[in-house]
Amino acid sequence: MADTNYDVIIIGSGPGGYVTAIRASQLGLKTAIVEREHMGGICLNWGCIPTKALLRSAEIYHYMQHAKDYGLSAEKISFDPAAVVNRSRGVSGQLAGGVGFLMKKNKVDIIWGEGKVTKAGEVTVSKTSKKAMEPQHPAPKGTKGEGVYKAKHIIVATGARPRVIPGIEPDGKDIWTYFEAMVPPTMPKSLIVMGSGAIGIEFASFYKTMGADVTVIEMMPTIMPVEDPEISGLAKKQMEKQGIKFLLEAKVSQVKKGAKGVTATVETKDGKKQDLTAEKLISAVGVVGNIENLGLEELGVKTDRGCVVIDGYGRTNVPGIYAIGDVAGPPMLAHKAEHEGVICVEKIAGKDVHAMDKSMIPGCTYCHPQVASVGLTEPKAKEAGYDIKVGRFPFIGNGKAIALGEPDGLIKTIFDAKTGQLLGAHMVGAEVTELIQGYVVAMNLETTEEDLMHTVFPHPTLSEMMKESVLDAYGRVLNM
Amino acid sequence: MPINITMPALSPTMEEGNLAKWLVKEGDQVSAGDVIAEIETDKATMEVEAVDEGTVGKIVVPEGSAGVKVNELIAVLLEDGEDAGSIDTAAASPAPAAAAAPAEAPAAAEPAAAASAPAGPAPVANDGSRIFASPLARRLAKLNSLDLSALTGTGPHGRIVKRDIEAAISAGTGKAAPAAEAPKAAAAAPALAAGPSADQVLKLFDDDSYELVPHDGMRKTIAKRLTESKQTIPHFYVSVDCELDALLALRAQLNGAAATDKDGKPAYKLSVNDMTIKALALALRDVPDANVSWTDENMVMHKHADVGVAVSIPGGLITPIIHRAEEKSLSVISNEMKDLGKRAKERKLKPEEYQGGTTAVSNMGMMGVKDFSAVVNPPHATILAVGAGEKRAVVKDDAVAIATVMTVTLSTDHRCVDGALGAQLLGAFKGYIENPMSMLV
Numbered sequence: 040m041a042d043t044n045y046d047v048i049i050i051g052s053g054p055g056g057y058v059t060a061i062r063a064s065q066l067g068l069k070t071a072i073v074e075r076e077h078m079g080g081i082c083l084n085w086g087c088i089p090t091k092a093l094l095r096s097a098e099i100y101h102y103m104q105h106a107k108d109y110g111l112s113a114e115k116i117s118f119d120p121a122a123v124v125n126r127s128r129g130v131s132g133q134l135a136g137g138v139g140f141l142m143k144k145n146k147v148d149i150i151w152g153e154g155k156v157t158k159a160g161e162v163t164v165s166k167t168s169k170k171a172m173e174p175q176h177p178a179p180k181g182t183k184g185e186g187v188y189k190a191k192h193i194i195v196a197t198g199a200r201p202r203v204i205p206g207i208e209p210d211g212k213d214i215w216t217y218f219e220a221m222v223p224p225t226m227p228k229s230l231i232v233m234g235s236g237a238i239g240i241e242f243a244s245f246y247k248t249m250g251a252d253v254t255v256i257e258m259m260p261t262i263m264p265v266e267d268p269e270i271s272g273l274a275k276k277q278m279e280k281q282g283i284k285f286l287l288e289a290k291v292s293q294v295k296k297g298a299k300g301v302t303a304t305v306e307t308k309d310g311k312k313q314d315l316t317a318e319k320l321i322s323a324v325g326v327v328g329n330i331e332n333l334g335l336e337e338l339g340v341k342t343d344r345g346c347v348v349i350d351g352y353g354r355t356n357v358p359g360i361y362a363i364g365d366v367a368g369p370p371m372l373a374h375k376a377e378h379e380g381v382i383c384v385e386k387i388a389g390k391d392v393h394a395m396d397k398s399m400i401p402g403c404t405y406c407h408p409q410v411a412s413v414g415l416t417e418p419k420a421k422e423a424g425y426d427i428k429v430g431r432f433p434f435i436g437n438g439k440a441i442a443l444g445e446p447d448g449l450i451k452t453i454f455d456a457k458t459g460q461l462l463g464a465h466m467v468g469a470e471v472t473e474l475i476q477g478y479v480v481a482m483n484l485e486t487t488e489e490d491l492m493h494t495v496f497p498h499p500t501l502s503e504m505m506k507e508s509v510l511d512a513y514g515r516v517l518n519m
Numbered sequence: 520m521p522i523n524i525t526m527p528a529l530s531p532t533m534e535e536g537n538l539a540k541w542l543v544k545e546g547d548q549v550s551a552g553d554v555i556a557e558i559e560t561d562k563a564t565m566e567v568e569a570v571d572e573g574t575v576g577k578i579v580v581p582e583g584s585a586g587v588k589v590n591e592l593i594a595v596l597l598e599d600g601e602d603a604g605s606i607d608t609a610a611a612s613p614a615p616a617a618a619a620a621p622a623e624a625p626a627a628a629e630p631a632a633a634a635s636a637p638a639g640p641a642p643v644a645n646d647g648s649r650i651f652a653s654p655l656a657r658r659l660a661k662l663n664s665l666d667l668s669a670l671t672g673t674g675p676h677g678r679i680v681k682r683d684i685e686a687a688i689s690a691g692t693g694k695a696a697p698a699a700e701a702p703k704a705a706a707a708a709p710a711l712a713a714g715p716s717a718d719q720v721l722k723l724f725d726d727d728s729y730e731l732v733p734h735d736g737m738r739k740t741i742a743k744r745l746t747e748s749k750q751t752i753p754h755f756y757v758s759v760d761c762e763l764d765a766l767l768a769l770r771a772q773l774n775g776a777a778a779t780d781k782d783g784k785p786a787y788k789l790s791v792n793d794m795t796i797k798a799l800a801l802a803l804r805d806v807p808d809a810n811v812s813w814t815d816e817n818m819v820m821h822k823h824a825d826v827g828v829a830v831s832i833p834g835g836l837i838t839p840i841i842h843r844a845e846e847k848s849l850s851v852i853s854n855e856m857k858d859l860g861k862r863a864k865e866r867k868l869k870p871e872e873y874q875g876g877t878t879a880v881s882n883m884g885m886m887g888v889k890d891f892s893a894v895v896n897p898p899h900a901t902i903l904a905v906g907a908g909e910k911r912a913v914v915k916d917d918a919v920a921i922a923t924v925m926t927v928t929l930s931t932d933h934r935c936v937d938g939a940l941g942a943q944l945l946g947a948f949k950g951y952i953e954n955p956m957s958m959l960v
Contacts, residue, residue, distance in 0.1 A: 485653030
């Protein structure tokens with residue numbers, strides 16, 4: 040009989056789950072991971088990665104349309120929607136296969152099926168009852184199957200799924216979630232995007248570039264409500280230039296399906312109602328944790344608003360049961376899940392680790408222009424009582440940005456005037472998602488403005504703007 | 520799993536040491552108890568022995584490295600079947616229980632230090648070595664007048680980070696010395712003046728008129744401890760003259776009566792210093808209120824007189840201790856002192872042989888010094904400075920007479936030994952010196 044005893048069993052092989060499994064194995068813990076439909080979870084299969092592939096196609100298509108700006112010519116520019124989608128599926132398939140390989144390399148057993156914590160220290164795996172979306176990448180070979188497995192430590196890493204608004208339930212045909220939006224059979228001519236968070240904005244950007252008429256509806260007064268309002272305001276302006284329409288402080292009260300697609304009744308803050316008709320509607324109003332059918336309720340695991348309640352080390356109120364990633368609450372980001380998982384197993388292994396610090400988790404949105412940020416926004420810093428110094432540097436002052444033909448954008452830094460602590464950094468513009476990590480490292484190492492000013496940034500790069508922004512906060516900007 | 524060998528704490532107060540010499544090389548087999556390295560602290564050289572058996576996989580800190588912090592990884596031991604490839608993981612892990620223990624230290628005395636050391640990273644020494652702290656932590660420390668060297672870092676590799684400063688602020692610890700003194704003064708006390716900087720000093724001399732000799736550990740310790748003593752201890756001085764003629768006569772008599780072994784070597788040879796030690800120990804027994812140590816919370820009342828004796832050695836001085844000197848006979852004290860003095864000069868003293876003590880004697884009589892005042896060496900509350908015994912004119916029965924006289928000066932920590940108490944102690948001391956037979960009973 041196959042061995043069914045483990046030190047750690049992780050339910051869910053998303054970026055949180057599989058990274059946790061690798062780290063657990065590195066620490067010498069006997070580890071298994073339970074997955075019901077796709078190695079790599081939503082991130083690799085239906086989220087972060089395949090959308091980046093789609094957006095890359097859109098970006099190149101955008102550049103081809105603007106070839107003239109660079110002294111080039113391109114004629115009869117067109118695209119094949121099926122090929123664009125196929126490329127995206129191929130990218131995610133390659134990475135999902137990679138996760139299977141990583142499990143094998145790290146001697147992590149994969150148990151295929153739906154996991155349920157039947158009692159403390161015991162996971163019962165049954166056949167997968169329902170798949171979130173087809174087509175799925177093939178399951179890895181050599182996995183274990185249904186049965187009862189034991190582990191001293193059980194980590195729930197089951198992720199999240201799209202939030203559903205009653206009356207506007209996605210039907211997979213006219214009303215989409217990110218699942219359907221990822222694999223459009225044809226490109227819609229018109230589109231309503233409900234919600235302007237990262238998911239909504241990225242799809243709005245993608246479909247706009249591919250030629251759709253896009254309207255974004257947001258309940259809050261700014262788009263991308265978690266971002267600094269100055270940054271999201273600039274992003275909105277640029278997207279409006281591209282032709283995306285925004286309705287802010289508005290909500291969809293009703294959606295009717297007809298022959299031509301959907302008609303959404305949108306109610307604005309002043310009480311006015313208007314009907315918008317489009318071929319498709321994407322519902323991107325957030326995600327909720329997958330906390331159901333895991334046995335958590337029966338075992339008395341505390342949850343709050345659809346997420347498992349944990350401490351800084353992933354521990355729930357029930358000893359031996361842990362949760363990490365989206366299912367354990369916001370921010371629902373892959374990199375937060377990974378780090379939470381690593382802290383969780385290191386604590387289990389008795390390592391001297393510090394609790395999760397959520398104040399320095401960067402966020403990236405891959406719309407055009409890109410948005411990236413870390414730490415406190417300007418309003419939040421003021422709200423927290425800081426006396427702040429704010430630095431700004433626009434892309435138009437940066438040689439590399441001009442050379443790239445990307446003169447729109449801004450890098451903003453926020454410092455505590457008293458201590459010089461970098462409280463937050465916010466960016467909009469080309470490639471900023473690759474830049475933000477410089478500030479994240481700086482914040483984690485607790486540098487002050489002085490150290491950043493003493494650091495040599497390479498020329499000519501976009502990163503020079505990061506230094507200029509710091510200099511600007513202290514009245515020492517050079518190139519503006 | 521590979522076993523990390525970390526810098527052992529050879530004494531409870533040890534913060535860092537020099538890795539003087541490796542006695543093993545990578546690939547060597549060692550078993551528990553093998554001496555693997557020699558470690559030099561500020562005052563002594565100690566051997567370190569392996570606690571586990573295995574193969575030396577990697578020597579992390581090369582020999583001759585100075586200022587190695589306690590608990591720093593110095594080498595990695597591989598168990599059977601492990602290869603050097605597994606070392607990285609081990610090095611990245613937090614230090615497990617110290618894998619090395621001082622070889623010579625008696626088991627009973629050391630486990631406390633060895634076991635408690637890994638509980639947290641050692642505080643960083645304040646001797647000019649680099650303190651690892653984040654830029655933000657450094658600035659916060661400055662803004663809040665905290666002394667970084669008094670804090671323990673919880674960041675990677677013991678780095679002091681923002682949360683450590685915040686913890687210190689909320690706990691009220693780690694205040695820089697001037698700030699800590701402030702509450703005692705009615706008005707805000709001026710900050711202690713820092714001495715002139717190296718640049719300021721060197722500027723006063725021509726470039727080719729001097730050579731620079733870097734401080735060794737002992738010099739740094741002497742500088743640190745004595746500065747600390749003079750800045751924090753209110754010193755008070757009491758002097759008295761003692762007639763030595765009776766003591767010298769008794770000493771000659773006792774030494775003459777010493778049994779000899781087959782080589783003609785006497786069983787003991789008492790010095791004036793040995794008798795001074797005994798006299799001070801007995802005086803402390805008689806005046807127990809002076810046999811104390813100061814702490815901010817309590818008066819530490821010692822039950823025995825542990826007398827430190829300053830021994831001048833090349834490059835500095837060290838104060839080995841005669842424990843329970845009030846209970847020991849003169850010959851025992853004398854022989855112990857000879858052994859301690861010899862090993863002090865070889866820097867072979869164990870930490871427990873020079874740390875602690877309840878008082879001290881500093882004797883410069885053999886150098887012809889008439890009198891001087893010594894600096895109290897905490898935790899002591901007193902130190903006796905002994906001058907030369909010399910023939911002086913004294914008045915006896917209203918007539919000038921000749922007597923061998925020695926001047927002694929007692930320095931006291933006025934926080935715990937007041938002037939009158941100091942005088943009482945010195946009176947008792949003088950009594951034993953001038954009536955030396957009383958030391959024998």
